[in-house]
Amino acid sequence: MNFFKRIVSFCVSTILLLFSSVSLSEQTPEAIMAIFAGGCFWCMQADFDKVPGVIQTVVGYTGGYTINPNYTQVSSGVTGHYEAIQVIYDPAKISYEQLLDIFWHNIDPTNSTGQFCDEGQQYKAVIFYSNVDQEKLAFISRQQLIKSRHFSNVATEILPATIFYPAEKYHQKFYKKNPIRYHFYRYYCGRDQRLRKLWE
Numbered sequence: 012m013n014f015f016k017r018i019v020s021f022c023v024s025t026i027l028l029l030f031s032s033v034s035l036s037e038q039t040p041e042a043i044m045a046i047f048a049g050g051c052f053w054c055m056q057a058d059f060d061k062v063p064g065v066i067q068t069v070v071g072y073t074g075g076y077t078i079n080p081n082y083t084q085v086s087s088g089v090t091g092h093y094e095a096i097q098v099i100y101d102p103a104k105i106s107y108e109q110l111l112d113i114f115w116h117n118i119d120p121t122n123s124t125g126q127f128c129d130e131g132q133q134y135k136a137v138i139f140y141s142n143v144d145q146e147k148l149a150f151i152s153r154q155q156l157i158k159s160r161h162f163s164n165v166a167t168e169i170l171p172a173t174i175f176y177p178a179e180k181y182h183q184k185f186y187k188k189n190p191i192r193y194h195f196y197r198y199y200c201g202r203d204q205r206l207r208k209l210w211e
Contacts, residue, residue: 042066043102045110046073046139046172048093049118050126053193054202055096057186058117064105069097070185071177073139074170082179088131095139097175107145111152114138115167116210120156123166128200139172146171 049055052070059068072085075092085092098110118136119126125134138153140146149169157165177183186193197203 042099043107044141045098045100045107045145046095046141046175047098047110047114048074048095048135048137048139049114050094050129050134050136051196051200051202052094052096052178052182053185054197055117056184057193059096059098059113060184062100062105062110062113064103064109065098065100067099069099069175069177070182071095071097071175073173073175074137075173079176082182085133088133091132092176093133093135093137094178095137095175097177107148108152111138111149115152115156117206118167119205119209120165120167121162121209123164127202127205136167138167138169140169141172 047055056068056070059065072080072090072092073095075085075090077084077090077092080090080092084090085094100110120136122136125131126136138149140149146169153165153167153169156162181188
């Protein structure tokens with residue numbers, strides 16, 4: 012029993028040491044998270060990484076029922092998940108409303124079957140809210156979009172956030188790691204051409 016207590020004590024001490032070693036600069040209690048799905052998460056990450064006030068972005072999978080899904084599973088459409096992006100931001104520099112506006116301008120809100128050249132539920136556009144305030148602001152922004160742009164159809168859904176699974180390492184910052192492949196895909200998919208037609 013004494014041996015067991017010593018093991019437990021050692022484990023607890025180690026955990027506390029690890030937490031205490033995290034610098035204050037890495038702790039950002041003021042940071043807030045937003046989650047969006049907008050088709051190809053490579054493109055969404057490239058777009059949100061440019062935004063002042065965004066601290067960090069992570070691409071991954073959310074909204075489905077498969078535990079720890081991988082890219083092959085999600086892209087095949089069998090997991091119920093969406094390709095999504097987790098955006099960590101500083102509310103002192105950018106508001107959730109502004110992030111919503113950026114989101115809308117980087118998707119095709121009229122597409123009910125996917126986004127751009129990617130078809131399937133896994134590529135649909137969705138706003139995932141994490142609290143009541145985000146839910147309220149998301150619905151307000153969608154209503155404002157309908158009124159201001161006179162879209163006859165806004166297919167983008169607004170859903171409660173569920174478990175977010177980060178995608179494989181090679182998908183993170185893909186636009187930086189594989190710029191030629193990324194730019195070829197983005198052009199071939201017609202993303203920017205469609206966005207210009209919608210928003211300009």
